[in-house]
Amino acid sequence: QLQLQESGPGLMKPSETLSLTCSVSGDSISSSSYYWGWIRQPPGKGLEWIGSIYYSGSAYYNPSLKSRVTISVDTSKNQFSLKLSSVTAADTAVYYCARHMITSGYLRWFDPWGQGTLVTVSS
Amino acid sequence: DIVMTQSPDSLAVSLGERATINCKSSQSVLYNSNNKNYLAWYQQKPGQPPKLLIYWASTRESGVPDRFSGSGSGTDFTLTISSLQAEDVAVYYCQQYYSTLITFGQGTRLEIK
Numbered sequence: 001q002l003q004l005q006e007s008g009p010g011l012m013k014p015s016e017t018l019s020l021t022c023s024v025s026g027d028s029i030s031s032s033s034y035y036w037g038w039i040r041q042p043p044g045k046g047l048e049w050i051g052s053i054y055y056s057g058s059a060y061y062n063p064s065l066k067s068r069v070t071i072s073v074d075t076s077k078n079q080f081s082l083k084l085s086s087v088t089a090a091d092t093a094v095y096y097c098a099r100h101m102i103t104s105g106y107l108r109w110f111d112p113w114g115q116g117t118l119v120t121v122s123s
Numbered sequence: 124d125i126v127m128t129q130s131p132d133s134l135a136v137s138l139g140e141r142a143t144i145n146c147k148s149s150q151s152v153l154y155n156s157n158n159k160n161y162l163a164w165y166q167q168k169p170g171q172p173p174k175l176l177i178y179w180a181s182t183r184e185s186g187v188p189d190r191f192s193g194s195g196s197g198t199d200f201t202l203t204i205s206s207l208q209a210e211d212v213a214v215y216y217c218q219q220y221y222s223t224l225i226t227f228g229q230g231t232r233l234e235i236k
Contacts (some may be wrong), residue, residue, distance in 0.1 A: 047173065047216055049225040060223055096172055108220045109163040111184065113172035 002026040004097050004114035012121050018084040022097030022114060029078045030055040035100035036080045037110060038071060040093040043118075048093075052100045052107060053080055060107060087121045094118050125149055125219050129228035135236040142204040144231045146217035151197045154221065161221035164193055164202045167230075168213045176215075177202065209235060 008020035022036065029036060037052035051061035053071045061069050065084070073080040084091060095117055098110035126149040136142040152161045160180035165173035175184045177193040180200055190205040204211055212235060217228040 046229045047218075047227040049227070052225075062224060098172075101178075106220070107223060107225060108161075109175055109178045109218065110165075110173070111175035113174070116172050 002099065002112060004099065004112065006095060006097050006114045006117040008095075008117060008119065010118055010120060012087055012119060014088050014121060014123055015086055016121075018082070018087050018091065018095075018119055018121075020082045020095055020097075020117065020119070022080050022082075024078045024080070024099075027099075028075075029073065029080065030075050033102065035060075035102055035107060036073065037098050037100035037107075038082045039096045039098060039110065039113075040091075041096065041116070042090075042093045050082065050084075050095075089121050092119065092121045124224055125152065125222050125226055127217055127219055127226050127228035129215075129217060129231045131231060132229070133232040133234065135234045136204075136207045137236045138209065139206050140236075142207050142211070142233055144202040144215050144233070146195075146200040146202070146228050148198045148200075148219055148221075150221075152219045152221035153197045160196050160200070161219055162193075162195075162200055163218045163220065164191075165216045165218065166211075166213045167216065173216060204233075207233075207235070 003025045005023045035052040038050040051071045053059040068085045070083040096113050098113040101108040128147045130145045162180040164177040167173040181193040192203050194201050214230045214232050
C-alpha cells in the first residue's frame with residue numbers, strides 16, 4: 001500500500017527557505033505512470049497546488065509560486081523535495097505531498113495524499 | 124487560470140437525506156476529442172488529508188461508497204450524496220486538471236442538520 005510522509009521544520013522565520021521532503025513507501029517513485037506533487041492549505045482555507053515532478057526531473061510549477069519554488073527528486077532514496085525561498089507569514093500552511101496521476105503524459109488527480117505537515121512562518 | 128467556484132460554501136443536511144454540492148469552472152473542462160470532463164472531487168475530514176472520491180467528473184474511485192456520485196459537463200458539475208451518513212461530515216473540493224495549472228474550488232463544508 002502506497003504511503004507518503006512529509007518531513008521538515010515546523011517553524012520558520014520570514015525570509016528563510018522552507019525545505020520539505022516527502023518519503024514514498026510501497027511503490028517506486030520511478031514509476032512511469034505518475035508525477036509526484038506538493039499542495040498546500042493555509043489554516044482554515046482551501047487547497048493550492050504548488051508543483052509536481054516526474055522521476056526524470058521534469059517538473060511543472062504553479063506560476064504564482066514558480067519564482068520561489070524548486071521541486072527535486074531523489075530516486076535512490078525514493079523521495080522528492082520542496083524548497084520555497086523567501087517565506088513570509090502568507091506561506092504558513094499545511095504542506096501535503098501526493099502522488100499525481102498522469103494519463104497521456106498530462107497531469108490529472110492526486111491520490112493518495114500524505115498526512116501533511118504544518119509549517120508556521122513567524123518572527 | 125481556470126477558476127473553480129463551489130456552491131454553497133456550507134450545507135447542512137439531515138441524516139439519510141440527499142446532499143448536493145455544485146462546482147462551476149470559469150471555462151469548459153470538457154475535452155472534445157475524447158468527450159471527457161477533466162474534473163475530480165475530494166473529501167477532507169477534520170484533521171485528515173483530502174481523499175479522492177471521483178475523477179473524470181463521474182468515475183468513482185475504488186472503495187468509495189456508491190452513495191457518492193458525480194455528474195455534469197462543460198462548466199457545471201455536481202457531487203451528490205444520495206443518503207447522508209454521519210461519516211460524510213467533511214469539506215468537499217472539486218479540482219480541474221484540464222489546464223496544466225491545476226486549480227481547486229474553495230471547498231464546501233457539509234454538516235448534519
